[in-house]
Amino acid sequence: MIDFLFHYQKNIGIIKSFDSFGKVEYYDTDENIRKRYNLNFDDKMKKALIEIAKITISEELEYNLQGIYPRYDVKTMSPSWAISDMLTGIYFSIFYMRPGLELYRKCENPNCDRWFLVKTTSTKKKYCSSSCSNSMAQRNHRKRKKELEKRNP
Numbered sequence: 001m002i003d004f005l006f007h008y009q010k011n012i013g014i015i016k017s018f019d020s021f022g023k024v025e026y027y028d029t030d031e032n033i034r035k036r037y038n039l040n041f042d043d044k045m046k047k048a049l050i051e052i053a054k055i056t057i058s059e060e061l062e063y064n065l066q067g068i069y070p071r072y073d074v075k076t077m078s079p080s081w082a083i084s085d086m087l088t089g090i091y092f093s094i095f096y097m098r099p100g101l102e103l104y105r106k107c108e109n110p111n112c113d114r115w116f117l118v119k120t121t122s123t124k125k126k127y128c129s130s131s132c133s134n135s136m137a138q139r140n141h142r143k144r145k146k147e148l149e150k151r152n153p
């Protein structure tokens with residue numbers, strides 16, 4: 001990681017600051033940074049960055065899964081998990097995500113801000129529920145009807 005940061009700052013630019021949204025500021029103009037980035041951010045650098053990202057993800061997950069304990073539920077005679085808090089629960093759901101098979105997608109209904117889990121093979125699914133899908137179908141129908149009326153008064 002230190003090696004990567006050394007080469008990144010030596011060959012592309014010295015980092016002044018960065019925020020949690022990924023915005024990076026340098027001690028140089030954006031134009032100069034872009035030029036050096038295009039010249040020096042090669043496959044070797046990309047590969048190193050991906051390796052660092054993978055290590056970071058696994059360490060972040062493993063650290064935040066410490067609040068999970070196996071429990072045996074004698075009422076149902078089945079195994080379960082005790083989860084200490086909400087954040088741990090969120091990390092636990094990431095832990096069980098299967099990349100390449102499932103992903104979270106934002107509902108395309110502008111009046112809804114839910115995210116839903118989709119299989120990557122079902123690329124057509126746009127809405128979280130049938131009610132969002134129906135309301136958008138109605139909305140699009142009304143919009144088309146209005147446009148048609150505008151064209152043919």
Ligand SMILES: [Zn+2]
Pocket residue numbers: 107108109112113114127128129132
């Ligand atoms: Zn929705």
